[in-house]
Amino acid sequence: MLRVGLIGYGAIGKDLATYFDGSKHELDAEIAGILVRSPEKVQEPPYERCVITNKEDVFFGLNLDVVIEAAGHHSVELYGEKALLNGCHLIIVSVGALTDDNLFSSLKKAAMSSHKQLIIPSAAIAGLDRIHAAANHTLHEVRLVSRKPPRAWYGTFVEEKVDLATISEPVCVFSGNARESAKLFPESVNVSAALSLAGIGFEETKVQVYVDPSIERNSHEITAKGHFGEVSVKVQNTPLADNPKSSYIVSMSIVKALKSLQSPVVIGV
Structure with a gap:
């Protein structure tokens, strides 16, 4: 045991x-x-x-x-x-x-x-096994788009950028590389760090983060291209009742x- x-x-x-x-x-x-x-x-x-x-x-x-x-x-x-x-x-x-x-x-x-x-x-994501396997040859591109509903962003700096109580359409609050996103969203975008370590690194992994009032679940979509071919994986996770930032x-x-x-x-x- x-x-x-x-x-x-x-x-x-x-x-x-x-x-x-x-x-x-x-x-x-x-x-x-x-x-x-x-x-x-x-x-x-x-x-x-x-x-x-x-x-x-x-x-x-x-x-x-x-x-x-x-x-x-x-x-x-x-x-x-x-x-x-x-x-x-x-x-x-x-x-x-x-x-x-x-x-x-x-x-x-x-x-x-x-x-x-x-x-x-x-x-919180899927496909790390495939990305990590593909990194044994040439990976040309790895992208992550993360979306979470407004309640997941309370207590974060996003409150300063978006009125979470009245937002009515998706808003992109970050677009950049994974190193920047992992530092800005320590509780919410750890997935970008895991994806970077599996694939082509923090600087080359591109990330977008959205506050999306049209969804109830935390969503992550990964796309990658390389010698292996192409892959696109989208997951929708049920948030934890006590902490909607996680799942x-x-x-x-x-x-x-x-x-x-x-x-x-x-x-x-």
């Missing part, structure tokens, strides 16, 4: 915890510990035996096999390298943190030295990654 540690216990962490029931989801794992800033605020831990702590030494002393980061870019900076050097596989949600080339380099070195993996799940599929993707660490058969890599 995998001993799993969570960093962060917000909307994604709570949704992820619902999958740790072998009778329902065939996941042979348990959440051994959760690292959060305020343990007293965790009112519904996944198990009575789960350790809730704000002390990193306690957390990393739990003999963990896998650490899952779901607490934002800064948590990757604080704990990513330590997780790997402590002999844990590291699954990160806040992929936009890897726009920092020095951070990404240090995480790769830590993974190599500990013989563990830094795992970037597909999360239920994120937890499902993490569960897939955990199963792949255990299974004799791995599909879609």
Whole structure:
């Protein structure tokens, strides 16, 4: 059984915890510990035996096999390298943190030295396996168009650009490369960072971001062209009830990654 540690216990962490029931989801794992800033605020831990702590030494002393980061870019900076050097596989949600080339380099070195993996799940998008395979030859173009309804943008700088309460038609709030988008939208466009790492890099991956009052679900459309041919993938994700910036599929993707660490058969890599 995998001993799993969570960093962060917000909307994604709570949704992820619902999958740790072998009778329902065939996941042979348990959440051994959760690292959060305020343990007293965790009112519904996944198990009575789960350790809730704000002390990193306690957390990393739990003999963990896998650490899952779901607490934002800064948590990757604080704990990513330590997780790997402590002999844990590291699954990160806040992929936009890897726009920092020095951070990404240090995480790769830590993974190599500990013989563990830094795992970037597909999360909110589809087609990363094909893009990553295509990058073994020539990729000419990779584009991402992300659309989210107005409620997903409250609490972001988009509120300064668009009246979210009265918007009546789609508005493009960003057009540029993936490095810029991942920094501007740390909670909302981590997908652009994952796509860049799978394909042709942050500078060459083109991104557009829309506030779209005509939709209810978070939408991401990827197009790519290269030696392999062409691909176009569009997904429409149901937003998390507690955090419309993210989607239920994120937890499902993490569960897939955990199963792949255990299974004799791995599909879609």
